[in-house]
Amino acid sequence: xxxxxxTQPGMFVQEKEAVTLDCxxxxxxxxxxxxxxxxxxxxxxxxxxxxxxxxxQNATEGRYSLNFQKARKSxxxxxxxxxxxxxxxxxxxxxxxxxxNNRLAFGKGNQVVVxx
Amino acid sequence: xxxxxxxxRYLIKTRGQQVTLSCSPISGHRSVSWYQQTPGQGxxxxxxxxxxxxxxxxxxxGRFSGRQFSNSRSEMNVSTLELGDSALYLCASSGDLAGNxxxxxxxxxxxxxxx
Numbered sequence: 507x508x509x510x511x512x513t514q515p516g517m518f519v520q521e522k523e524a525v526t527l528d529c530x531x532x533x534x535x536x537x538x539x540x541x542x543x544x545x546x547x548x549x550x551x552x553x554x555x556x557x558x559x560x561x562x563q564n565a566t567e568g569r570y571s572l573n574f575q576k577a578r579k580s581x582x583x584x585x586x587x588x589x590x591x592x593x594x595x596x597x598x599x600x601x602x603x604x605x606x607n608n609r610l611a612f613g614k615g616n617q618v619v620v621x622x
Numbered sequence: 623x624x625x626x627x628x629x630x631r632y633l634i635k636t637r638g639q640q641v642t643l644s645c646s647p648i649s650g651h652r653s654v655s656w657y658q659q660t661p662g663q664g665x666x667x668x669x670x671x672x673x674x675x676x677x678x679x680x681x682x683x684g685r686f687s688g689r690q691f692s693n694s695r696s697e698m699n700v701s702t703l704e705l706g707d708s709a710l711y712l713c714a715s716s717g718d719l720a721g722n723x724x725x726x727x728x729x730x731x732x733x734x735x736x737x
Contacts, residue, residue: 543728549710549731550728550730550731551712551726551728553726553727556725597665599665608655608672608678608716609667609670609678609680610657610665610667611667612657612664612665613664614664
């Protein structure tokens, strides 16, 4: 079974500052994928970034980067230069790649509020 | 390109009733998966359909069922509703599994309230 842990309380972030969201995971699968999604108040889940367990380099997508530390089983999301539109819930998720990537196990999420 | 469309967006039912939710995936996507989101349990995987076949199933009772049509549109049904079924039901679509970056495209969800 896969387990995702996100334990940070809600965060207030100053606009233009960077923020790091913690995510640790546990799995017995030899290969897996790690994801971050953003959920604004509208409810829609928005894909941010993906990291495969065999990827040597940390994934980056614009202002988003994933700090992947396989030995520590952590996959922290870094958002640089926060914007007001970044206010949302952020979910870390993983899937067993061997079985495809459409069955995701999600963490409980981190609430981020960006203040001007 | 139209996104994932879920209907209805909001609905209220009473215990014991049944409900059907619909999801139209992005054109060309053959995989549709469903998730339940509640404050207590968070996001939980319900099931996934690919080319009209259920490919994965989460740990939900048999009251939760789904199907996919030849045009990839999917429906999920919950029978004999319980108060605990109140949740946001999210549908997600993707093209296929092989070699992609894992991006699922989610709809805005159907918010079900059971009274």
